Amino acid sequence: MNIRVGIVGISGFGGGEALRLLANHPSFELVYAAGDSSAGKSLADLYPGIASRLANLVVEKWDPDNLPELDLLFASMPTGASAKALAGVRDDVKILDIGGDHRYAGGWVYGLADVWPSEIVGQSRVANPGCFPAATQIALAPLLKDGLIDPENIIIDAKTGISGAGRGGGTGLSYATHNENLVPYGLLNHVHMPEMTHTIERLSGGSARGLVFTPHLVPMTRGILVTIYCRGSATTRQCLDAARACYAESHFVRVTDLPPHTKWVSGSNLAIVNYAADPSRNLVMAMGVVDNLGKGAAGQAIQNANLMCGLPEAEGLDGMSLWP
Amino acid sequence: MNIRVGIVGISGFGGGEALRLLANHPSFELVYAAGDSSAGKSLADLYPGIASRLANLVVEKWDPDNLPELDLLFASMPTGASAKALAGVRDDVKILDIGGDHRYAGGWVYGLADVWPSEIVGQSRVANPGCFPAATQIALAPLLKDGLIDPENIIIDAKTGISGAGRGGGTGLSYATHNENLVPYGLLNHVHMPEMTHTIERLSGGSARGLVFTPHLVPMTRGILVTIYCRGSATTRQCLDAARACYAESHFVRVTDLPPHTKWVSGSNLAIVNYAADPSRNLVMAMGVVDNLGKGAAGQAIQNANLMCGLPEAEGLDGMSLWP
Amino acid sequence: MNIRVGIVGISGFGGGEALRLLANHPSFELVYAAGDSSAGKSLADLYPGIASRLANLVVEKWDPDNLPELDLLFASMPTGASAKALAGVRDDVKILDIGGDHRYAGGWVYGLADVWPSEIVGQSRVANPGCFPAATQIALAPLLKDGLIDPENIIIDAKTGISGAGRGGGTGLSYATHNENLVPYGLLNHVHMPEMTHTIERLSGGSARGLVFTPHLVPMTRGILVTIYCRGSATTRQCLDAARACYAESHFVRVTDLPPHTKWVSGSNLAIVNYAADPSRNLVMAMGVVDNLGKGAAGQAIQNANLMCGLPEAEGLDGMSLWP
Amino acid sequence: MNIRVGIVGISGFGGGEALRLLANHPSFELVYAAGDSSAGKSLADLYPGIASRLANLVVEKWDPDNLPELDLLFASMPTGASAKALAGVRDDVKILDIGGDHRYAGGWVYGLADVWPSEIVGQSRVANPGCFPAATQIALAPLLKDGLIDPENIIIDAKTGISGAGRGGGTGLSYATHNENLVPYGLLNHVHMPEMTHTIERLSGGSARGLVFTPHLVPMTRGILVTIYCRGSATTRQCLDAARACYAESHFVRVTDLPPHTKWVSGSNLAIVNYAADPSRNLVMAMGVVDNLGKGAAGQAIQNANLMCGLPEAEGLDGMSLWP
Structure with a gap:
């Protein structure tokens, strides 16, 4: 399965960790990255340790009216900024909001996947826990x-x-x-x-x-x-x-x-x-x-996105922790 | 005033911090240092940043029966070790125990100097708080x-x-x-x-x-x-x-x-x-x-020792904290 | 392809990093782990972040005469210990020595894979660079x-x-x-x-x-x-x-x-x-x-092992670096 | 002896370390502190670990035309800023420049005190080494x-x-x-x-x-x-x-x-x-x-200032290093 995903907020820590996890995900294909402060740069400019096949993807300025063909968007924006920024995204693009604006907000499912996984399956708007x-x-x-x-x-x-x-x-x-x-x-x-x-x-x-x-x-x-x-x-x-x-x-x-x-x-x-x-x-x-940045942000986000898309919950997330 | 002091436990962190503070104290003169693991070494061997006038003091093996002329002893030994090790010290040597064995023990004053300073004044056996x-x-x-x-x-x-x-x-x-x-x-x-x-x-x-x-x-x-x-x-x-x-x-x-x-x-x-x-x-x-190591150990110990010896409480302790 | 691999030196940092990388490798299956200090423990005892399917593998005491069926052994032992410890391993078990004893030693290929990859392909005894x-x-x-x-x-x-x-x-x-x-x-x-x-x-x-x-x-x-x-x-x-x-x-x-x-x-x-x-x-x-621990030890080791076994050089090694 | 000293650049790391050392100096009395970003604050606002007697000194905006009665000024300003900022200081105020602008500059002695101490004795304008x-x-x-x-x-x-x-x-x-x-x-x-x-x-x-x-x-x-x-x-x-x-x-x-x-x-x-x-x-x-910040900045500065003022070189500088 090949699911087209994007990240907005690519230069922040949450966006960067989502990138790292998506780079190895078997079903999600990163086709879009946006971030105001880094627009125009390539992912290799931002992340010298980037996977080679993503190195030349160019960061765009966020514009919800001009998104490419996308199945799912990961949003990692400062709390207070995502509600307005995401309002214009087309309904057919699923959104996983890592930021704080949509937690327990109307129309959004609260994505506490380890406790209430079934609520997330197939959903289109999911808010990651803090x-x-x-x-x-x-x-x-x-x-x-x-x-x-x-x-x-x-x-x-x-x-x-x-x-x-x-x-x-x-x-x-x-x-x-x-x-x-x-x-x-x-x-x-x-x-x-x-x-x-x-x-x-x-x-x-x-x-x-x-x-x-x-x-x-x-x-x-x-x-x-x-x-x-x-x-x-x-x-x-x-x-x-x-x-x-x-x-x-x-x-x-x-x-x-x-x-x-x-x-x-x-x-x-x-x-x-x-x-x-x-x-x-x-x-x-x-x-x-x-x-x-893992279970507290981007890892949890991938887990939720897997459920939203009907994938196995743990797909792309089985990496061991780093020790020491 | 010239008060002759010693430290037992000189190679531990608490003993080392006591040494650092004593090196600049105007009334206490360090004349004795003991520590089993470092016996025979000079203080300069143990502490390359030692004050010059203390550099050649040789660490002795702890032996309460063979102490030099001393007015006060700082003991910084592991909890469980100091009760026995200090039992044989002559009555005319005041003891400030940084270790844990004598806290609220009979015959010992509990040295919470910022709360009960008057209890410590002139005492001969004082236990530092943990x-x-x-x-x-x-x-x-x-x-x-x-x-x-x-x-x-x-x-x-x-x-x-x-x-x-x-x-x-x-x-x-x-x-x-x-x-x-x-x-x-x-x-x-x-x-x-x-x-x-x-x-x-x-x-x-x-x-x-x-x-x-x-x-x-x-x-x-x-x-x-x-x-x-x-x-x-x-x-x-x-x-x-x-x-x-x-x-x-x-x-x-x-x-x-x-x-x-x-x-x-x-x-x-x-x-x-x-x-x-x-x-x-x-x-x-x-x-x-x-x-x-300061208020939690050696700094508190010097403060108590000042009170034990009738000195101003803050003598030798007015150093500012290190920033950054 | 399913290649049976083992690690000796599992409780050290190099062995642990090899474990982390092998846990996600598509062709290598970890079937054996040895380490004297941790023999008898499960991998979950040693590594709480272990991948679930490896959690119950029990660490064995190293004994080259009683190895299970193995295609490849990763050895991560202190320099000075591996030459003797590995001498008795059967010829049909390939060895990648992360330790120092076989670098530029007779009968061993020096595994500087980014410079001389073709020398490593198909080899049976390869020494990792320091x-x-x-x-x-x-x-x-x-x-x-x-x-x-x-x-x-x-x-x-x-x-x-x-x-x-x-x-x-x-x-x-x-x-x-x-x-x-x-x-x-x-x-x-x-x-x-x-x-x-x-x-x-x-x-x-x-x-x-x-x-x-x-x-x-x-x-x-x-x-x-x-x-x-x-x-x-x-x-x-x-x-x-x-x-x-x-x-x-x-x-x-x-x-x-x-x-x-x-x-x-x-x-x-x-x-x-x-x-x-x-x-x-x-x-x-x-x-x-x-x-x-990556290119300097276990990452390089997997890269060499891939070449030894005829796999694509980068298999299982495409993880991005952790940032920040 | 009571020598009136000031610090300009009090909120920087070099200025703060000079403050720490001056707080315990027996001959230098800190009577003036300046720093643009912190003007109007007390030293206690900037440095919660400040010595009590200096706590209420209020930081002033730097103005070389309105200095109080001063014997010596420590300047700790960014390289490129001190030459102009110090140009208007009265000749009777000695200056020790911790910053970079006056090193090997005309009219200034280079203060490498451990190598050429005699050159510094009694001088009025001394530049600290980097x-x-x-x-x-x-x-x-x-x-x-x-x-x-x-x-x-x-x-x-x-x-x-x-x-x-x-x-x-x-x-x-x-x-x-x-x-x-x-x-x-x-x-x-x-x-x-x-x-x-x-x-x-x-x-x-x-x-x-x-x-x-x-x-x-x-x-x-x-x-x-x-x-x-x-x-x-x-x-x-x-x-x-x-x-x-x-x-x-x-x-x-x-x-x-x-x-x-x-x-x-x-x-x-x-x-x-x-x-x-x-x-x-x-x-x-x-x-x-x-x-x-010690020998590389404020410690060296005090050492030079001691020599400039005819004091013993090590006055106020005999503190041991912090361990651990």
Whole structure:
């Protein structure tokens, strides 16, 4: 099968990772790349490590009225920019939006493929989860589905590598000031909270109004770890069993007996989760790691696109993580 | 004044940092250094950046029965080793134990100098707080003293640079596997919990039985950040005011309006704290940063030693942090 | 085609990278893994990011007398260990030795596949070049073949990420002491010099007796950059032209107009070279980057194995580098 | 003694390091700080780790016509900006220019204090050496003075941490793209070459016309290593002896028997040099490490200022390097 795909936002980190994954995908053929800042350059100009057969594809200025023949478009634009930019795309072009504007938006399916895969199959407009929500929701889903934790009292302490801020992060994220440095940010009201609230309520049937979410910037390029503190009387064993049952058929979610390392998933579409509980303190801890550009962005996007196009979910995504 | 001091554990990271600080101290004169693995070497062999006048001091094998004339000994040995190793030291030699064996032990004062300085003045046996407790207790003290949070329901998510594992961390902490990696460890029952429980209960008068503490290993050399989730109805302003009042006379604790960066304190004896609260969620967050080898080990040790010897608390400790 | 392959040295960095590449190879089927330190564990125990279908393969203790049915063995053992360990392998099992013992040894072909591919086709015993020689020789080959530089007067200043020291690098390569640190080592007589001398002499027909080689340990996990100072009167343009002609048919060597970044090749089998010359100083500079575990070890090994087995050279090796 | 000093360029990395060192200097009192981008802020706003007594000093907009009463000004401005900006400063204010505009300029002394200290004593206008020249010239001086190497044939392969690019390095030096990355830059004609040429010729009495200099950007914040390849028939022993004789009285230059680590000098004003030679190849290698912000900028500046003001050379500069 030969499905014609394009990427808009090719010069950003998410767009670049989508390119890397598409370069080896057996069914998707990249025929179009757009990005305002790099229009006119070839992909080889942008990515010296590009696969040879894509090297000469020229980046175009984004113009939804002048798209080539396309079956599917991956959009990786800054949150706030994609809603308007994608409004004019023809209905017969499927869209997978990696950006933030269409999550739980009308007319769009929320693409949490490891939890609700069947909802995505054959769809035409799918919004990728955010990078923090991807890790968080995958770690929490088994506990929420089985009623093992109280949805009203969840505290998420999240840590991300610096590529999570995107290529436009700018001088505030310069090497010299962020190397050997660790800092919390976005206290109390991060932009990813409504999305997570919505998902937690959907999974649990209860209210998530007490949700607390604190991201931290960690001196590494890739990787997200969420350490989540919940209330419940389950044991560690019960949590692990619930997760193993929940993800028994999953291609990408793994449940380990040890706390996960972010490096275990670097460069892959994997999510690894682990749990620790102490009923005497009414405590259930969930931990999850993803690559913020993999399962947290472009890997998840390919997985969703496979489902949208009726392909096997894992096609083109079976690469192992990079170690070390 | 000329006070003769020694260091045992000179080849470890804590001993090395004590050496660095002592080299510029106006009243302490380093006359003795011991360390089994480096006995027979000169300090210049161990530390090529050594101050010239200390370069030729030869490291001795530790033998408490054959100490030179000493007024004060800094002990930086692995937890579990110092109790026995220090038992035979003459009573007239003051001891500051950076290691873990004497924290809240009988006959030893707990050296949380920024909170209880007067207890340390003139003492002969003082135990330094652990690195995580140093950051945690300084951040929580104002809230606990003023009753702004519930001591029974405190969750500490702690992150440390890798030097926190000590020089003996070994191949498990090799560069290639820990660079670009982030991992939680010591889940549910870390060795620092009893010490923090004790301090929280002492500060609050209540029970800390619900305490949760999760450390994480972050790919950087120095620095600790604690992000602490508490229950209470105080506002951000009330928390900041309480902290500013609590530390109005402090040389080393600073209260900022922004979330602190670990790099702001690197190489110094500073602790920087910040708070964020949302009464609608019954949430109070406390954040604190220290250099795990500074305020978390050797800097705190010099501060305590100053108090033990009747010197001004900040003598030899006024160095700014290294930036960037 | 289904070729049965094994890896000995599975727990080392080179063996692990071979595993990662083999997991996606269309013709090689991994049926055997050996490694003394990890014998008895499953691959999933060693590599949490393992491809599912390989997860349950159990690591065996190396025993050349009890190999399963195998077509090809990848050996990734410490230099000094592989000659003896591989001596007993049956003749009908092809061997690709990633380690150092058989480079330019009798009965073994030297596997510099980007320069001399036809020598490798169909062979049964092939020795992979060392990581530094891989980068160096690829950068120098066009200049030496075309007589653009003096082979007697070559100075190689090489820089490697820390994984180059292997998993056994030990505490001397701990994170805390090697982060934010840079150091030369192996001055004057590094173990890779005879191999490079041999290749330079073969390519040029002259003597390489003046060769200087200085490696440096750089605080990053992966990547090698060689900066090579040569004598000759060629211009930058002539050098670039020679390289582009030399590698016109190459799948993996790219010639750029800008100095290469090591990150451009991370995780791939690519080598990127660039040149700068100043005839007024009789100076020709060659620069080359490789991933020390890719083109410098396991990527090169798969490339050689493809040639040994009559497969297309690039099979299973078309993955793009990881960015960022 | 109380000498009133100011800093212009307070928000840059060089200015910030000068501030850190001045905060502990016994004779210099910081009474003035200027910097266009930060005018109106207090030093505590810029530097949360600031010494308390300097916290409230307000940064002013640079205006040479409205300086307060000052004895000495440290100028740390971008190369190309300081010549004009400093032209209007009153003659009775001594100036130490950390920037590049006055090196070997008329009316200015070149402040290579470890080689020519007496030239600086009592001077009013002194230009600090560049960061790369500081390391290079200190390593080469003993060899050039004693005629052990050929001044016409020197190749300098230099490596710097990323703070060397200054705070204005910008998005091109973002964390995500420069972490795990190594790249050469400024090939063939770096801006520091004329300065080094001048010094080499002055030290040797010969021509340095063959000089080659290649800097590299290394993923670390601080530190410079130069690896220098020279021609000469001296032995390693002769080189070490020459260096030890040359620096016998030096406070800051150390000669080691092992290749130096950049981390050995981090945060200090030290330079550490080492040599390796092979007469059979007519090869002499010199290696030197400095902290680019210490001996390569602000540390050297304080050392020069001490000499300009008749103070002991090492006053305020005896801090050990930070380890680890």
